[in-house]
Amino acid sequence: MLYTGVIWSQNGEIQITGLLVEAETGQPIPYATVVLNSKSTKSTIAGAITNDDGYFDLKTVENDFYLEISFIGFKTLQVKNYTISQNKVDFGTIKLYQDSQMLDEVVVRGEVSKTEFKLDKRVFNVGKDLSTAGASALEVLNNVPSVNVNIEGEISLRGSGGVQILINGKPSVLADESSNALGTITADMIQSIEVITNPSAKYEASGTSGILNIILKKEEKKGWNGSISLNTGIPDNHNVGVSLNRRTEKFNLFTQIGAGYRSLPRENEAINRNLENNEVIFSDGENFRNETFFNVTLGTDYHVNKYNVLTLSGNLAYEIEDQPSETNFSFFDTNNDLVSRWIRNEDTEATNPKWQYEFNWKKQFKSHKDHTFQLSALGSFFGKDQSSLFVDTTLEGLDVDSDQRTSTNFQQADFTFKADYTNPLSKEYTVEAGVQYVINDVGNDFEVEDLIDGTYVINESLTNDFEWVQKVVGIYATGAYENENWGVKAGLRAENTDIGTLLANTNESNSQNFTNFFPSFHTSYTFSEKFSLQAGYSKRIFRPRLRDLNPFFNIRNNFNIRTGNPDLQPEFTNSYELTSIYKIGKASMSSSLYHRYTTDVVETVSTFIDNVNFTTPENIGTNSTIGFETNGKYSPTKWLTFTGDFNFNYFDRKGSFEGQVFDFTGNQWSTRLGSKIGFPADIDVELNGNYRSSFETVQGKQSGFAFLDIGIRKKILKGKIVANLGIRDVFASRIQERFVNQPTFETYNFGRRGRFFTFGLSYAFGKGEAVTYSGRRR
Structure with missing residues (x-):
């Protein structure tokens, strides 16, 4: 959205504010990039990141500039018309529209489960598989290559029992059969499952068929x-x-x-x-x-x-x-x-x-x-x-x-x-x-x-x-x-x-x-x-x-x-x-x-x-x-x-x-x-x-x-x-x-x-x- 108005020449520092939201939902967009560029030289004057509520706040001594706003999954927006009043520019609510092509690419990469190979193990990165949405770790394991889970909850690897289950590389009550607790780990809590058919000496020797190591997600967003x-x-x-x-x-x-x-x-x-x-x-x-x-x-x-x-x-x-x-x-x-x-x-x-x-x-x-x-x-x-x-x-x-x-x-x-x-x-x-x-x-x-x-x-x-x-x-x-x-x-x-x-x-x-x-x-x-x-x-x-x-x-x-x-x-x-x-x-x-x-x-x-x-x-x-x-x-x-x-x-x-x-x-x-x-x-x-x-x-x-x-x-x-x-x-x-x-x-x-x-x-x-x-x- 472009804002129009009269440009007033001001001396001193100018404060620039605004609120960034999704055009389709009106939801605020946190952590979007807001860059202040010079109209004449196209060079960057200043930059900022929107906060948790989608607000941004910039300051500059330049008065001939434009905004460039970008966020993954959305079309990049340039705002070139504005009004300076009392050394302030308030852009109000700015709407950002989805980029459908970019979103499609993100979805494909982020949601499909895939397997990576390391020196001594295979890592099954858990995507948002629909048949296990809202399901337990047992049902996620049943989708992992080489792993089978029968109706009694017994886990086998390549057709054999005696599998050692670890949580984040360590034994856990959540993986203990006597507590029946493995099912309380949900699919969306799991980042990946390591399939270790021939474990190195680093791992506990239990499990004649191998080891399944369930890695839980760790929230990184502030x-x-x-x-x-x-x-x-x-x-x-x-x-x-x-x-x-x-x-x-x-x-x-x-x-x-x-x-x-x-x-x-x-x-x-x-x-x-x-x-x-x-x-x-x-x-x-x-x-x-x-x-x-x-x-x-x-x-x-x-x-x-x-x-x-x-x-x-x-x-x-x-x-x-x-x-x-x-x-x-x-x-x-x-x-x-x-x-x-x-x-x-x-x-x-x-x-x-x-x-x-x-x-x-x-x-x-x-x-x-x-x-x-x-x-x-x-x-x-x-x-x-x-x-x-x-x-x-x-x-x-x-x-x-x-x-x-x-x-x-x-x-x-x-x-x-x-x-x-x-x-x-x-x-x-x-x-x-x-x-x-x-x-x-x-x-x-x-x-x-x-x-x-x-x-x-x-x-x-x-x-x-x-x-x-x-x-x-x-x-x-x-x-x-x-x-x-x-x-x-x-x-x-x-x-x-x-x-x-x-x-x-x-x-x-x-x-x-x-x-x-x-x-x-x-x-x-x-x-x-x-x-x-x-x-x-x-x-x-x-x-x-x-x-x-x-x-x-x-x-x-x-x-x-x-x-x-x-x-x-x-x-x-x-x-x-x-x-x-x-x-x-x-x-x-x-x-x-x-x-x-x-x-x-x-x-x-x-x-x-x-x-x-x-x-x-x-x-x-x-x-x-x-x-x-x-x-x-x-x-x-x-x-x-x-x-x-x-x-x-x-x-x-x-x-x-x-x-x-x-x-x-x-x-x-x-x-x-x-x-x-x-x-x-x-x-x-x-x-x-x-x-x-x-x-x-x-x-x-x-x-x-x-x-x-x-x-x-x-x-x-x-x-x-x-x-x-x-x-x-x-x-x-x-x-x-x-x-x-x-x-x-x-x-x-x-x-x-x-x-x-x-x-x-x-x-x-x-x-x-x-x-x-x-x-x-x-």
């Missing part, structure tokens, strides 16, 4: 930033979230407050077939996990000076659970005659307090920006106070009425202390060293009572008080050389593990103490901008998790019972891989050949007693895997992008358990294809299709399945308001079927979560973009 988000969904998923950030030269204060209600239904079906007497038990039903939740996160970064930053943050959460379920049972005898039919109802209530804190000090040395020392301490607690009532009601045939109740008092405390030092000795050489100490302390008091003659009596065979303490001390050193074309990195890590378990009721204990060395080696060579090669080797360990060790019985379906094994030993894996990265026209791709050899493999094994199927993890032999993986991205136009991922592996299993030999070979594969389409009026549509093949297990088979996710987004007021609609598992085809086929028994288990609809509205204020808060969790 002033106040924030967003408010409202979400609803079917099945019930209703929540509200508020995110606030205040950044100054010294401090970055941040907080997030959330509350809501969610329901996670699941269909179940099971068949237990006794091949010795032909008796069969059928069961099917539906269970719910209904939760009311509240959480608050508060933290600050304090920039002591240019070279030292202190971070202190904490999170408090409280959940109230209600878990009703109903399971229908039918028992048929040898002659296929109905013996009994009954319903088992469950009413479970629980409260879950959680907290965590983190302290971090990062020192940067004057010699180099990457010359750093970092010290961190992380503490967390997760508790569960749960009670359940199970009632069996006979519908037909033999009376099997039976009531049981359980109570659980679970507490877990985790502490991690780390020190890391990095020194670039020169442009080519870098050394790293560090130490880490991790403590895991768990107590689980679980009691089962049977209703006998109107009185509840403790079932000693199912009741236990389990204690588990694990301490791991690690120390590492690495050295790297890297020039423009070639790089090599080698390292060695030593870890001492001290584990103790105790079943207090029976006074059964198990102690282990062992020290292991974990070497790593990586190299890469860049032949051209379009082609490079990477190679790597590492040794890893998978320490049994709490759920693997804890002999806790889940009696929701008391004919299909899962329990842990406190005598489990760790797995060890030697991992090798060769990766090529290449570009063909508008397509970029990478392909890998890999080999893993694992000893003392942890497998879930079924045993059959009195028609009851018990599943327990056991150490069974070795697994040798050879695989091929390729993934890529193709963008034929600005408004269309395709992504794809394909993984195939062949495995050779050898081992035995209780006299039975489990030697067999097999293969499994998975593929993912996604497309993102940009429509006019700031509407984007995204489709993601997945397929995972069936594969053979030590006792049977697990079926394959395909599923499709769809996301639609509409931006309003240039992104200040965002509306998202998501449909996950459009055809309700994401199922899990497990078959066990043994000489004396057969079992079948089916599970399905079903279709989910989500809708969310987000509004951003300050200088941030609208982000979506989600209460979803695994």
Whole structure:
């Protein structure tokens, strides 16, 4: 907009002011560039940046000038007509119009997820993928090449479990399976995910398949930033979230407050077939996990000076659970005659307090920006106070009425202390060293009572008080050389593990103490901008998790019972891989050949007693895997992008358990294809299709399945308001079927979560973009 008027000649300093706003919305534009140029010489006289509210203020002794205003995504504006009155020029409200061509380019670059390759890892930079808008970190992980997440929330990398999850390079309660908290990290909080299939010695040795390191965003905009988000969904998923950030030269204060209600239904079906007497038990039903939740996160970064930053943050959460379920049972005898039919109802209530804190000090040395020392301490607690009532009601045939109740008092405390030092000795050489100490302390008091003659009596065979303490001390050193074309990195890590378990009721204990060395080696060579090669080797360990060790019985379906094994030993894996990265026209791709050899493999094994199927993890032999993986991205136009991922592996299993030999070979594969389409009026549509093949297990088979996710987004007021609609598992085809086929028994288990609809509205204020808060969790 141009202003006209009479030019008055003045002596002395002239003050120039104005307000800059968006022409379409009237919203102020902060941090736009305002330059004062001479009309005669075109040279720059003075310049300024608009403040948080879009105002600018300039001073000059010249009286023959014009304004030039620019801001990314908007057309540059020149204002040459004005009025000088009493040594002041007030331009009033100036409107800036969007540059649609420039905005299109920004959108394409900023919103499409992409993968970068480093010497010893791949970095998946998370864009605003629509099918995961408002979703949890688990659903974001499911879109990352090489990663799969099943309906139980179990994460696999290249088809194998035993993945180590880190948050900002450190263990965290948010990544701990026992706390079920990973789902509370939302897609819009994630900056990138590092996929480390062959970790260097710098990283903790846990995770035989590799490491997934989730990097959270760090707000860099000064002033106040924030967003408010409202979400609803079917099945019930209703929540509200508020995110606030205040950044100054010294401090970055941040907080997030959330509350809501969610329901996670699941269909179940099971068949237990006794091949010795032909008796069969059928069961099917539906269970719910209904939760009311509240959480608050508060933290600050304090920039002591240019070279030292202190971070202190904490999170408090409280959940109230209600878990009703109903399971229908039918028992048929040898002659296929109905013996009994009954319903088992469950009413479970629980409260879950959680907290965590983190302290971090990062020192940067004057010699180099990457010359750093970092010290961190992380503490967390997760508790569960749960009670359940199970009632069996006979519908037909033999009376099997039976009531049981359980109570659980679970507490877990985790502490991690780390020190890391990095020194670039020169442009080519870098050394790293560090130490880490991790403590895991768990107590689980679980009691089962049977209703006998109107009185509840403790079932000693199912009741236990389990204690588990694990301490791991690690120390590492690495050295790297890297020039423009070639790089090599080698390292060695030593870890001492001290584990103790105790079943207090029976006074059964198990102690282990062992020290292991974990070497790593990586190299890469860049032949051209379009082609490079990477190679790597590492040794890893998978320490049994709490759920693997804890002999806790889940009696929701008391004919299909899962329990842990406190005598489990760790797995060890030697991992090798060769990766090529290449570009063909508008397509970029990478392909890998890999080999893993694992000893003392942890497998879930079924045993059959009195028609009851018990599943327990056991150490069974070795697994040798050879695989091929390729993934890529193709963008034929600005408004269309395709992504794809394909993984195939062949495995050779050898081992035995209780006299039975489990030697067999097999293969499994998975593929993912996604497309993102940009429509006019700031509407984007995204489709993601997945397929995972069936594969053979030590006792049977697990079926394959395909599923499709769809996301639609509409931006309003240039992104200040965002509306998202998501449909996950459009055809309700994401199922899990497990078959066990043994000489004396057969079992079948089916599970399905079903279709989910989500809708969310987000509004951003300050200088941030609208982000979506989600209460979803695994």
